[in-house]
Amino acid sequence: MLESQLQALAASAQQRIDAAASPDALEAVRVEVLGRKGALAEVSKGMGKLTPTDRVRIGKLLNSTKTTLESALDARLKSFADAALAARLDAEWLDVTLPAPGTRPGALHPLTRIQQELEDLFTSMGVAVLDGPEVESEYNNFDALNIPPDHPARDMQDTFWLSSGQCLRTHTSPVQVRGMAKLGPPLLMIAPGRVFRNEEVDASHEHTFYQLEGMMVDRNVSIAHMLYFMRTLLKHIFNREVTVRLRPGYFPFVEPGFELDIQCLICNGSGCPVCKQSGWVELLPCGLVHPNVLRMGGIDPDRWGGFAFGLGLTRLVMMRYGIDDIRWLQSGDLRFLRQF
C-alpha cells in the first residue's frame, strides 16, 4: 500500500520535475515533495504503523526515492544554469573584426635599422663602435688622413666649411684618427655616422648621408686579412655568400687603396641594368692604412699595420629596401617612414 503510494508519488514528482519551466517551479516541486512538510515526509509519517521488516524495506525505498528525486532536481537545476550561462555567453558576442583602440608601436628610421643591424654584427665580431662629431677640425678631416692643404684629393669631397675654419666632416674617416688616439693598437673599430658633402640634392645625391667607417690595426695585417674580413661582413649584410673583387682605387689615407666590388646580386654577374651590364657593383672603398696615418695617430707603422674601409650606409639602405629617391630619407614624411 505504502509502496504503491510511494511509486505513484515518485512518478508524479519526476513528471513535474521534467515539466518544470523554471528554477522557481523546480523549487516548488522540491518543497512539495522533499520539503519538511512535503509529500515524502507525509509518507514517512505512516512508517510507525509498519512491521519492522516492512519498515526496513519501505525505509530503503523511501530513501532511494528521495535520492533519485534529489538528483533529478539537481540535474534539472543544472541544466537551467547551463542554459542560462550559454544564453549569457551568446549574448556577449563581440565583433572581433572591429579595430582595436590604442596606439601602435612607431617605426624606427630605416637608417637606424641598418645601423643597429650592423652594430650588432660588428660587436659580435669583437669590434668596438665609436662616434665622432659632425663638426670636425680641418686637421682630423684631412691632414691627419694624409690629405694636406691644396691636395687635389680635397676636390674629391666637396666640403662645407664653417666660418670658424672647421668643417662638417666629409666622411667618417676622422673617427680613425680619434679611434687610434682612444684605443691604441691593436684595435678593431667601426664608426657609423652622418657625413656632409657640399653638393646639389637630387634623387641620388644628398648633402647629408650616412657612412660606416671600419679600421683594424694589428701586427702583420695583410690584404688577405682585409679580404677575409670584408667577405665575412658582406656575407652577413646580404645574408648570402658574395663574390668580391678588389681593384685599384685612390684614397690618400690608404696604401694600397682599393675599390671593392661585389658580383651583382641581381644577375649574379651575367650583366643587367643594375650593374650597368658589368656584372659588378661598386660597394666600398678600402685599403691598408697609410703609414702616415698610423704615424699621425701615434702608432709606429714599422710595428703595426692595418686596414680600413668605408661603407655607404645610405646606399645600403636604398639597396635593401629598394628606395629610388634618396631625398625620402630626410623628408620626415610619415607616409614613407611608417613603411619600416
Next chain:
Amino acid sequence: MKFSYNWIREMVDGLDVAPHDLMQLITIKTAECEGVEEAGSHFAKVVAARVLEAEPIPGSHNRKARIDAGPLGERTLVCGASNCRAGLLTAYVPSGTGLEGTHIGKRVVSGIESDGMLASARELGINKDHETIVELDAVTPGESLPRLQPDHLIEVDNKSLTHRPDLWGHHGMAREVSAITGKPLRDPVDMTRIPQGPAPVKIAIEDFTLCPRYSALAFENVTVQASPLWFQHRLQILGLNPINNIVDVTNYVMAELAQPMHAFDAGKLAGDTIFVRNAREGETADALNGETYALTPAALVIADASGPIAIAGVIGGAHSAIGDSTTRLVLESANFHAACVRRTSSRLKLRTDASMRFEKSQDPVNTVRALARAVELLELVSPGIRLVGGLGDLAAPPKPAPVIELHMDWLIRKLGRDIEPAEVQRILEALHFTVEAPAAGVFIVTVPSWRATKDISIKDDLIEEIGRMIGYATITPVAPVTPTEAPADNPRRRFHRQLRQLVTAQGFDEVYNYSFLSEDDARRFSLDPAAHVTVANPISIDQALLRQTLIPGIWKNIQENSKHFDEFRLFEIGYEIHRRADALPEEVPHLAAAVYQKTKEAGPLYEAKRLAECILPGCELRPAGDAAVHEHPARTAGILWRGETVGRLFEFHPNFVEGRAVVVDLNLGRIEAMGSPEKRYQPVRRYPESAFDLSVIGQRRTLAGDVEKLIRGFAGPQLESIRFLRQYEGAPLADGAKSISFRLVVASRDHTLSNEEVTAVRDAIIDGMRREGFDMRV
C-alpha cells in the same frame, strides 16, 4: 678623362685587346673606367668624292650635285652648302651610314632623290664648322678620308687619376697598357728634334719652388691655318676644341704626354725675356677666354717687360694669343708647383685642362720631351716653319730619383700571398722602375721621374704596383688573428638605442632631420643667427646655420605631416650644435618627440607627459614662466628629474601650429651623465594596508603636484602611496575654487595599523593642510 683607343694602340706595338676588354683590364689594374663609346664609326664608310657638277635648284638654296665616288660610282644628291661646286674634292657619306646617331638614307629633297650626303666637318665630328662641306686635297675619289678611322673612347674616372700625373696623357696610359699586356711601348718623342745653340728667349724665374722648370723654343715663318682633319678629329673626340694648327699642337702634345703647353705670338711680346714671377698687388690679366682676372701675389704669372702674358699653369693671355697674323712664336713648356696652380685656379674659379694636370704634380723632366714632340708636329701642320736658335731651359737642380728598399718578406706579409722575386722584378721593370738586387730577398727600386713627383715615395706604394699587376684576385682571403676580447662599450649608443625602442613602443615614428637651419627659421624661433655655428659656403641660404635645437626641424615635420594625417607622433634623436670659442662646437644629443592632434580640444599634453615619464620614471613638470615665442605660455613646463632640469615640454603656440602639437625635448647628454639610479631590493611588506580618500580645496591654478607633495610631507613614513583621483570645479564650491581628490594607502612594516593609527595619519594631514591654508572636504 677620355682616351682614344687608336692613339694608345699607336704607342703599344701589336696591341690585340679589343676596346671593351682593354677597358676591363684598365679598371682592374690601373684606374676605374666609366665606359667605352664609339667615335667616328662612320669613317668606315665615308669616302672622298669629287663633285662633277653642281646646279642650283630653283626655289631653294640647295644644289643638285652629281659626284664621282670612285668605285662606288656616280651618285646624285642634294647639298645645301655654299661651297658645293664642280671640281671640289669632299667627303661623301653613302646612304646606309650612321652619322652620330642619324641614319643617312636615300630621300627626296627639293623634288630630287638624294643618295647619301656630302658632309660638313661638324657632321663628321671633326670640328664645329657647319657652314660648308669639307674640302679635301690630294685624295682619290672612293678612298677613305686620310687617317680618319673609326675609334673608341675609353672614359676613365678623373678621381681615380688624382695621384697619377702621368695618366693625364695617352702615353702614360699606353705605358700602363704595355705593362699589363706585355706588348712593347713606343715612345712618340724624338729628343734629337731639340735644336742646339743659344736660346733666343731669355728666361727669368723668381722662385724655383713655384716654377721648378721653364723651357721654351722660338719659331719663325709660321703659317696659322686649320690643322689636318684627322688631327682635329683626334682633339675633337677628346673634347679639346680645334682652334688653329699652332694651338692644336699644344693641345695634342698635352693629350699625348700630359704636359700642358702654351704658344705666344712672339711679335706681341715686349722685350726678350720671359719672367716667371708672383703677380703684383693689383695686377690684372686679360685671358684667352675674354675674361679679366684680378690677381693677388699668391698667383704666379708669366710676364714680359710690359706685364702678365699668362696666369701660370691656368690660362694664357689674350694679347699674345696666336692669331691669323702670327708669324713668329714662342712655345712654352713649363712645370709649376701643384698647390700654387690649384690655389690660383680655385680662387679664380677657373679650372682648365692645364690646371687640372698641373695640380696633380707634373714631372719636370717632361717639359723638354714635350717640346721635342711639338717640333715634329709643328713641322707637320705648319709647313715651312723654322726653329730659331736653341732651347731655352731654366730649371731648379733636379731632385734625385727616390730609391726604395723593398724586402720580399715584408712584401709577402703585406700582400698575404707568396710571390717569386723574379716576378716582382719583372713587374717593376715593366712599369719602368729600375730594380737592383744587392742581396737575396732585397730589391733596391728607383722610381721613374713621372711617378716620383707625388705618387710613389715609400715601400707601401710598391705593394700596389705589385698587387695590381699580379691581380688582387690571386690573393686568397685569410682569417685575421684577433685577440678574443669583448669590444669597448659605447654607453651612449646603447642608451640611444634603448630610447628608440622605448619611444617607438609608445607609438612614435622616427624621423631624421638635417643639421642645417635657415636664418629665417632661426629668427622665426627668436634665435640669434649670429650665435650659431655658420657655414661659410652653404649650397643655399636655407642651410647657412647649424641647428642649436631640434625644434625647428620637428616643427617642419608637424607642418608637413599635418597635411596628410589628423593625428601622429614622431621623434628624432639628433645633435644640437653649440658654438664654442677656440674649440670644436659642443654637440649635445637631444630627443625631441611630438604628439599632434588636429583637434582644438584639450590636446595631447598628457600623452607627451606620459612619454617623458616612461623615459624618466618619477620626473616632474614645473610650469615655466619663460615661454619662448613658439611655446604656448600657459602650457609650457620644465622637466625635472632627480633634482635637475633635463628638458622641456611645451605645446606649440597657436601662431605656429594649427591644431595641437605637444613636444618633449630632452637633453640626452645631461641624462646620460646622471647615470641610472642604483636599484636596491626592499623586503615586500607583510602587513595589510589601509586606504582612505582626501579632497583638498584649492584655487583654480593650484598645482596638484604641490598639493600632493604637501600631503606626502604631512603623512609621514607610513604613507605607502598616494594617487590622484580627480579634480572638480563647480557647485557647491566657490567660484574659482577646485577640489582635488587623492587616494592614500598607509601601512606599517612591522604590524597591522589599528583604526586609531590610520585616523591619526589622516588627522595629521588634515591639520597640516589647514595650516597651509587649504580647506578640506572631510
